[in-house]
Amino acid sequence: MDQNWDDLRLFLAVAREQSLSAAGKLLRLDPATLGRRMARLEKTLQTVLFVKSPQGYALTEAGSDLMQRATKAEQAMRAATAGVPVQSDRLSGQIRVGAPDGAANYLLPQVCAAIAAQNPDLDVQIIALPRVFNLSRREADMAIGVSAPTAGRLVVQKVTDYKLHLAAAEGYLSAHPQIASVADLQQHRMVGYIPDMIFDRELDYLADLGVNRVALASNSVSVQVRMIQQGGGIGIAHDFSLPATPGVRRILTEEVSLTRAFYLIRHADDRRNARLSAFADALAVGLRAETARLEALAAGQTAPKA
Known part of the structure; x- marks a missing residue:
């Protein structure tokens, strides 16, 4: 990827947080400066990466594609820094996701099936329970929540x-x-x-x-x-x-x-786990797209492409 890594690092923060202010807090960067950097990136790539609205920054199809490629670059950077060889792009092993049963019944099956289809060696387990999951007790690798927890050593990302x-x-x-x-x-x-x-x-x-x-x-x-x-x-x-x-x-x-909103919640200790981070990014992108598709159908509108 020939794009400047610093631009991609900032892009990933905005894409994950869907907000200049939230991303700015994580990066310790002024939101206005961050907005100019994203505008410059779009101009350089000659494509629109975000749909901007009062609710925040939502990824376009081109933005989702760049996020996938930027995430792979991020994984490679982490692996190189840690002194370990870069692993295959494909995910493997077992990942357990906890979710309230609305998301677990109507969204996660098709999203996780799509991720699994791209990663044949990956096993995904969905725990559907109408309660808050305790990640500190390792009930799941990550969880979907309907509010952002304020206690505990957690990393919280608004999904959609x-x-x-x-x-x-x-x-x-x-x-x-x-x-x-x-x-x-x-x-x-x-x-x-x-x-x-x-x-x-x-x-x-x-x-x-x-x-x-x-x-x-x-x-x-x-x-x-x-x-x-x-x-x-x-x-x-x-x-x-x-x-x-x-x-x-x-x-x-x-x-x-x-x-209301869905939040992706992870234990803070897992932030440097490239495998879980890659899955979390794919899960967030899939949830956003599937929610938009189904809501459009419910409203009797033409559904956007999945």
Whole structure:
């Protein structure tokens, strides 16, 4: 790769953090200076690497391609510094990923299958549990979380935002009173989390809507979605779950639209592990692309290329 390594180092930080300010803190570099460096890199390569928005910097297809190549260069640099030979580009061995069951059911299977297809000697294990994982006890090599932990020796990277909306089965909607506003929800059965088993405050969706009773509840996202699909009632569903749930559609999308985020969480001691870092980068890129693809399908739009 003939690009200046320092430019690539800065690029990787912005790509992983999806924010000039967050990357700037890690690099101890002024965000404005970092922004100019990224603009210069795009000009040099004559391609757009990021989609810039108030929410941050998201990689374009060209940016994702450069990230993969830059990650390989980073691995080579680390190996050379450590005095060990550069390993094959392919990943091998076992990697265990912990995730809440929404991500584990609707996103990770296809993302991890794609990574495994490119790395035949790699074994990927997905632990789907509706709770926070303890990486210090090595329950997993890395975890997906819905909030950024503030305690412990951890490295936290925001992966992507995702959207949630109220949803109901077509059959339920046709058999029950019309829903024209949030106030109308009081006349309907609600599906959601078991209140005392909500493991992260980011998941307490219904309380903000003034819903006091959850008629059908589960600590599992996939069970909630199935309850909605079976006509059990109305609930908050991840947009990325709806393409896999025929007969269910979003409602009151203008009045109720929630945005949450997935974070990739790793133990600080693993930062210099080239194998885990390469997998983490591939996982983050895949999760961003698959979330965008499925959300576009849910919204009835043309899905971007995977």
